[in-house]
Amino acid sequence: MKSLLIQVDDELADRLERVAPARSRRRSQFVREAILKALWAAEEQKTAEAYARVPDGPDVYFDPTAWESAAPHDK
16 A cells, blocks of 8 residues: 655644544545545546537437346357
């Protein structure tokens, strides 16, 4: 696992201290989860922008068989 060193302003540091005190092991987990949430939101935003640029046409439909795994091939 990599370590990151970040700087935050005093207000943000105080807020973080109230939610995940430095003396607890919760702070690192809290920060990791916040980063994951922010990354997920950024990816979702890019997906939404892509669909806005090229929306699905009226002929698009959901085919559940496309998500089913194929039967293994006999050897």
